[in-house]
């Protein structure tokens with residue numbers, strides 16, 4: 001077991017390069033097993049979820065090479081076999097194997113996924129989509145079994161805007177007969193990245209990034225080369241870190257338009273933002289002002305930055321309100337932050353945060369990935385020493401977090417417990 005030990009109170013200053021996006025990477029990798037050839041995926045973040053994907057594919061007998069930030073996956077070696085449940089349960093995105101295998105082999109057997117504990121995480125919209133395409137789905141003993149004689153394109157209206165369901169249906173529909181329309185689709189940058197990857201493999205997908213995605217099924221997908229987009233959430237985390245520590249960080253390798261909602265909210269606090277073509281400079285100016293946040297599907301403010309943002313709002317002047325509209329239980333971290341002097345109360349889907357002068361170091365737990373990011377940010381802001389335990393959650397989604405922070409002047413070490 002490892003933990004982070006942080007001596008806080010140092011403004012972060014310098015330049016940081018953003019890694020490839022976790023939520024694009026974890027969908028593009030399983031999509032590659034649909035190719036009748038080799039896919040080379042570049043700019044992958046070296047995070048636990050990506051390593052876990054390499055382990056899952058290898059355990060299924062698929063030929064995979066993973067070095068530095070590049071993975072080569074030979075889809076010709078893929079078979080519709082069930083991956084080990086203990087690997088599948090280590091992340092959320094393992095459910096994309098259902099869409100990918102169903103599309104290619106018309107059959108998939110995959111255990112129910114894991115992922116962050118942030119509320120109920122149903123997969124009814126994924127199942128509704130697969131069934132509409134003609135698959136029979138059974139869930140027994142924690143395993144999803146999907147099978148189809150043939151998949152036939154159709155119109156699928158999502159009852160909730162779901163990233164996972166949009167991507168999973170897109171995967172299966174890419175190799176269905178005829179045209180599928182996904183209505184009320186998720187518009188996140190990672191949805192677009194997966195569509196671009198599938199199109200590079202020979203799929204025919206139009207409209208990704210809008211509410212309606214049109215997929216004309218093809219008989220075969222081929223190998224291709226693809227570079228993963230920069231991570232919007234990692235970029236946002238560093239932007240918030242600059243603001244919260246009163247620092248000055250230039251964040252490179254970003255797509256600034258993906259960060260519009262975060263820029264807008266940081267500007268409301270009085271943080272200075274200077275965007276350029278593929279980088280953003282963020283200057284934290286004290287004192288900062290309170291603001292209200294409502295999480296929403298893209299292009300709204302991302303739920304995955306709700307927890308880090310709470311740390312910033314804990315040290316601004318005045319009272320802020322965060323309303324979490326995506327997940328029904330994403331405020332568990334508030335109790336951890338209270339150990340550091342956070343003044344907040346949770347009422348249903350909202351947290352009301354009253355700004356304090358300083359947070360103070362304490363021993364806190366990274367109860368999930370972004371809660372972990374919030375604990376690290378709080379440790380960087382706080383007076384005194386903070387210990388963040390359970391950091392394996394953080395390692396699921398941030399590449400070289402402590403090295404990147406150290407380069408910005410942070411006093412953070414990874415210590416074996």
Ligand SMILES: CC(=O)N[C@H]1[C@@H](OP(=O)(O)OP(=O)(O)OC[C@H]2O[C@@H](n3ccc(=O)[nH]c3=O)[C@H](O)[C@@H]2O)O[C@H](CO)[C@@H](O)[C@@H]1O
Pocket residue numbers: 023026092093120121122123124125126127160161162163164165186297303304326327328
């Ligand atoms: C690996 C990955 O990409 N994870 C992201 C993905 O999770 P994930 O894909 O699991 O999240 P969804 O977008 O599917 O979920 C959004 C909302 O829809 C609901 N829902 C979802 C599917 C379904 O079949 N039925 C249903 O009711 C969920 O309970 C939630 O309230 O998008 C979330 C929302 O941006 C992010 O927080 C996660 O970081």
Ligand SMILES: C=C(OP(=O)(O)O)C(=O)O
Pocket residue numbers: 022091092093114115116117118304369370397
């Ligand atoms: C909730 C998250 O991840 P996952 O869906 O992989 O659990 C996240 O990245 O914040």
